[in-house]
Amino acid sequence: MGRVTQTSLSFLKGHGTENDFVIVPDPDNTVELPAAAVARLCDRRAGIGADGVLHVVRSAAHPEAAHLADEAEWFMDYRNSDGSVAEMCGNGVRVFARYLQYAGHVEPGDLAVATRGGIKRVHLDKSGDVTVSMGRAVLPEDQVTVVVGDRAWPARNVNMGNPHAVAFVESLDHAGNLFEPPPYHPAEVYPTGVNVEFVVDRGPRHVAMRVHERGSGETRSCGTGACAVAVAAIRRDGADPSVTGEPVTYTVDLPGGTLVITEHPDGRIDMTGPAVIVAAGEFDPSWLTETAFA
Numbered sequence: 001m002g003r004v005t006q007t008s009l010s011f012l013k014g015h016g017t018e019n020d021f022v023i024v025p026d027p028d029n030t031v032e033l034p035a036a037a038v039a040r041l042c043d044r045r046a047g048i049g050a051d052g053v054l055h056v057v058r059s060a061a062h063p064e065a066a067h068l069a070d071e072a073e074w075f076m077d078y079r080n081s082d083g084s085v086a087e088m089c090g091n092g093v094r095v096f097a098r099y100l101q102y103a104g105h106v107e108p109g110d111l112a113v114a115t116r117g118g119i120k121r122v123h124l125d126k127s128g129d130v131t132v133s134m135g136r137a138v139l140p141e142d143q144v145t146v147v148v149g150d151r152a153w154p155a156r157n158v159n160m161g162n163p164h165a166v167a168f169v170e171s172l173d174h175a176g177n178l179f180e181p182p183p184y185h186p187a188e189v190y191p192t193g194v195n196v197e198f199v200v201d202r203g204p205r206h207v208a209m210r211v212h213e214r215g216s217g218e219t220r221s222c223g224t225g226a227c228a229v230a231v232a233a234i235r236r237d238g239a240d241p242s243v244t245g246e247p248v249t250y251t252v253d254l255p256g257g258t259l260v261i262t263e264h265p266d267g268r269i270d271m272t273g274p275a276v277i278v279a280a281g282e283f284d285p286s287w288l289t290e291t292a293f294a
Contacts (some may be wrong), residue, residue: 052216117160146184198227
């Protein structure tokens with residue numbers, strides 16, 4: 001560790017469609033967050049409890065984001081609940097932007113957020129919704145199969161800056177408990193693991209999903225997952241905007257709420273939904289040192 005010298009550290013708690021996060025404001029990048037510390041923060045019994053940690057750092061102060069500082073003042077250093085580093089988190093970006101507004105760093109309107117998945121463009125609506133431009137999906141041609149028990153489904157391989165396997169099923173119950181990562185093959189398609197979405201139809205351009213997030217287990221919501229699901233459904237339904245020339249919008253229901261996903265003819269994907277700050281507090285930083293886990 002070595003860098004934490006404060007007598008207390010501030011944190012906030014926020015969620016986007018019940019995908020919840022511990023927010024650690026650290027503009028100058030002075031707080032070190034090893035995997036064990038992140039896992040402790042996210043523990044729902046021994047910690048604050050969350051699906052992940054949003055480490056809020058100025059881009060210029062973080063070695064992974066300094067090259068993006070001219071485009072985005074703030075870097076979302078995102079960690080999964082097991083402490084692993086993730087490229088992106090769609091709901092996390094919305095909550096991150098809401099925190100920046102809450103803290104007085106930005107006003108409602110447009111802003112840019114640096115992530116390991118690139119620059120994300122965000123619009124903060126005065127009504128409470130946050131729209132994130134999630135970039136363009138990459139659709140590798142790999143054939144993937146997802147297995148739960150004695151059932152198996154073909155899955156669409158979609159990359160939203162992080163990897164997804166989208167399976168259309170008859171019932172969301174078929175996903176099982178999702179405590180552990182659902183098996184998939186061939187394993188080499190996702191060498192660092194994958195987010196797995198199980199999807200059912202609810203109506204025209206309206207689907208529902210459950211998700212196992214890589215490093216976090218089943219979560220109440222996954223923004224990049226909702227985008228991947230919409231992209232897969234659009235292709236399945238023959239509505240590819242790059243072919244029709246018209247934007248397509250899908251409503252995606254998740255256990256924690258609803259997200260609205262729009263794909264444009266140029267491939268850009270927008271995700272809109274709520275983001276809320278629910279609490280703020282302080283904790284003793286010694287709690288995050290290695291000795292605290294002995």
